[in-house]
Amino acid sequence: MTSETLSRRHFIQGSGALAGSSLFRLSVPAALAAAQAACSARDEGATFTTLTAAEAVELEAISARILPTTSTPGARDAGVIYFMDNVLGEKFAFMLPGVRDMLVEFQQGIADRFDGTLKFSDLSEADQDTWIGANDTTQFFSVVKTLTLWGFFAMSSYGGNKDNMAWDLIDFDGHGAAQPPFGYYDAQYMEEQNNGN
């Protein structure tokens, strides 16, 4: 097994270990979120083929602040990281070198700002948001945001959007035939027309 070819189970375990090592920085809700991260794998035992475990931890952590888990599902729940692993290895492989380089760049400066913490994923959620806020106009953030939204809303066959949860979140069931009325206002209009108003 190479560092690039860690099983998803190892990744999950790795996520837990990383979260544990920095637990002193985590608030309780953040700790719960970190634990939930360990449950984010779509297919336990499957293999990461493109990202290293370390890269996956960081990218997933960033995506989880873009679309956080709240009372509704977020990027972590939908398995967005598995989408990234998939498309950065195939469909959008041309993006991978840039993502890798910019991820390293993104991490630089975290230690100075946050008392020696080296990785974004080791920050508390509040600090993660602070760091993103300081970097949300960078090309890297734009790329990760784009990948996150692609992964969240693309067909689940690409690795994210587990069980179509992203589509359920926005109430989208648009893949088949439909009959009018489609929405509130055309239904109301139709009723008025039928009533001769």
Next chain:
Amino acid sequence: MAIDNKVTYPLDEAVDFVVIGSGSAGGIIAKELSTNGFSVVVLEQGPFREAKDFTHDELDVWVDDAIGGGRAASNIQTFRDDESKVAKVKPGRNPARYYEGVGGASVHFSANFWRFREIDFKERSAVGSFEGTNLADWPITYEELEPYYTKVDWDIGVSGAPGPFDSPRSKPFPMPPLPIKSSGVLLKKGAEAIGLTPQAAPLAILSQPHNGRPACINCGYCLGYGCEIGAKSSTLAAMIPQAIASGNCEIRAGCAVYNLETGADGKISEVQYLDPDGNQRSQKARAAVLSANGAETPRLLLLSESSRHPDGLANSSGFVGKNLMMNAHANVQAVFEHQLNDYKGVQVTQIVHDHFYESDPTRGYYGGGGFTARPLMAATPIWYSLVGQRADGPQWGAEFKDRIAHNFTRQMAVVASGTNLPLDRNNITIDPTHKDKYGRPSLRMTYRDHEDDIANVAYMQGFAEQMMEAAGAVEQWSPPAKAGTGGGHLLGTCRMGDDPETSVVDRYHRSHDVSNLFICDGSSLVTSGRGQPTMTIMALAFRAAEHIAAAANNNEI
């Protein structure tokens, strides 16, 4: 995806016509010529996809541009907004957007099918000249084109109902409009509240079974997608099957033309292309019809330069590639209390023209346009989440997610689409550095809307805001009207006209310079219309085909 051609022609025997491009114009011309007994070879650079090959895969279709020519990462075009600059490769989608495949852009368009009006053909006479522009009258009138508009209605398949401002029509629509959606209801409500007169949108999508094709099932995947049941009236659905069935038309997909070869007599002798395996081929022909779209047509003419035609083929006027118009657009986004679910059904069901259509000198600029109500980005989730959010709102985090979740089904757009002034500075040329995926020098677009184009849609945007407020929007915002950096309406680059010094083709689409070359597609348009050009491109194609056939029968090609 194999084509069931009924005939194959040898390369070294001249067919009557090689048609380059199989889209809105090429598909019609190929069908008309082949069913009238002429031997036709269609060279289409994209693949042949049938209705069953189309998917709702947004990542593939919208993000990766899989059925377009491909993203810039895989198929380079370049862009600049001024001729003094070095054109660059744009990240993401290319500036000249089209569907690459049999049927052309008629496969993936939204299918808004507005006829031009009388005024569109004689606007230069009506409003005067504008310094620094090439605004001109058309060599033909609405009355001359009307029978062919009607032919499009019936042969291609257009749904609709007459509107109060429409130009005269010789025959009713063949079928009623598609069902009104919530966005249409809200536009109607808002327009009527401020004294305007909305009307049903004419669409090239079947509301009823027609010509052996089924009615729309309201799946919602129109804009940018191929129709998987053939209800959208593309030439793929409405013309290509008849062309093939004629037994006179061979369609060669995956064949990218790189040169139109002329003989000593100055006429086209053969058309050179790369076959799907990348081999150089050459088809002899009595005549060629170039219908590759308003960006690819001029590129191919410029690529076909030779010692006899040093500035490119058919370019003695210097107008090949110039006067590019893409229709200026602006939009207003509006959110309503209840769910519209506008991702279902066709894009547009109501439009507003009123006094906006015609240019009014008292406004202080040239320009006219019309409004459509539609989901726009709220048609599909990825596009919506990336582009459908207000710029001054949250861009990430819980509130960002919550807004997407709440608004996706409650948001709509009113789009103001309008005119462009034809300018020398807006053009298609050959990039000196880059090459496309076929190895041909890349297409270079130079484009910056005239200030009047922007002023016009900005003016209209104000009325769109009023309509949405009157309709009861709980939130609305207006992205600033600004110059376009690309588009799918590729118009004006080989304009028709009577004067060989200021036009590329004559009123019958014959090149002024090369007597057996006909050019018909968006490039033929003299003016841009009000934002929905394909109906006119198709009408021109039916008309051109009739004249080309007559010329061939008279041995005049």
